[in-house]
Amino acid sequence: MSRSFVILLATLLITVLLTGCAATSTTVVDEEVVNNPKPMASYKLLLVHEFDLKRDLYTNVPEARMDSRERHYAEIPSQLALQVQRYVKSKHIYQDVLLDGDVTDTTLILKGRFTKVGRFRISVEAVLQDGATGHEVAYFKETLWDVFDTMEGIGRLGREIADFIDRIQYK
Numbered sequence: 001m002s003r004s005f006v007i008l009l010a011t012l013l014i015t016v017l018l019t020g021c022a023a024t025s026t027t028v029v030d031e032e033v034v035n036n037p038k039p040m041a042s043y044k045l046l047l048v049h050e051f052d053l054k055r056d057l058y059t060n061v062p063e064a065r066m067d068s069r070e071r072h073y074a075e076i077p078s079q080l081a082l083q084v085q086r087y088v089k090s091k092h093i094y095q096d097v098l099l100d101g102d103v104t105d106t107t108l109i110l111k112g113r114f115t116k117v118g119r120f121r122i123s124v125e126a127v128l129q130d131g132a133t134g135h136e137v138a139y140f141k142e143t144l145w146d147v148f149d150t151m152e153g154i155g156r157l158g159r160e161i162a163d164f165i166d167r168i169q170y171k
Contacts, residue, residue: 030123030141032164037135040169044095044106047131048084050077051124052113073117076154083158084110091166107131110165121145122153126161128168138168 058073059066066074081099089097094108103109112126121143128138142164144157 030143031139032168033139034137034168036137036168037130040108040137042106043108043131045101045104045108045131046088046094046097046165047101047103047107047109048081048088048097048099049109049111050081050099051111051126053077053117054114057114057117072150076114076117076150079154080158080161083155084161087159087162088165091162093166093169103131105132108137110161115141116143117150119150122150122157124157124161128165138164140164 053073053076055074059070061070085097085099088094101107109129109131110126111129112124114122114124116123123141123143125141126139127136129135130137142157142160144153144160
């Protein structure tokens with residue numbers, strides 16, 4: 001092999017390795033359970049509730065002393081609800097995807113809570129409930145790792161939740 005070919009090959013290998021290391025996030029689906037008693041296609045409306053976020057997950061200082069980063073954490077539940085709504089709407093799974101509305105027999109309700117929120121990890125647990133009975137239709141836990149920008153991570157988490165909702169349509 002010529003020296004220039006070896007250099008080219010080494011450069012390509014280094015580029016591939018560095019590109020692979022540049023990935024900013026990994027989503028791990030910790031658990032998924034789907035136990036829908038009726039076909040998912042029977043739901044026409046998805047009602048997205050803001051996920052619960054306890055303040056002690058992101059700060060232990062009084063509200064008056066919170067810095068701007070900590071104040072941004074308080075906005076995470078509303079941002080996640082908007083992202084889930086946006087991505088589910090884009091998939092055209094339901095006739096309507098709302099953040100607030102009346103519950104009917106054809107409503108599916110998304111509720112959840114944050115279990116970890118930090119600079120490098122965001123974890124959630126969520127359920128989908130039948131609007132008519134209140135019974136759990138699906139449950140999942142997801143963790144987003146290597147989060148450097150929390151707000152960007154919330155966008156990716158919203159997309160992952162929408163992908164889960166899309167995936168279970170035919171189960």
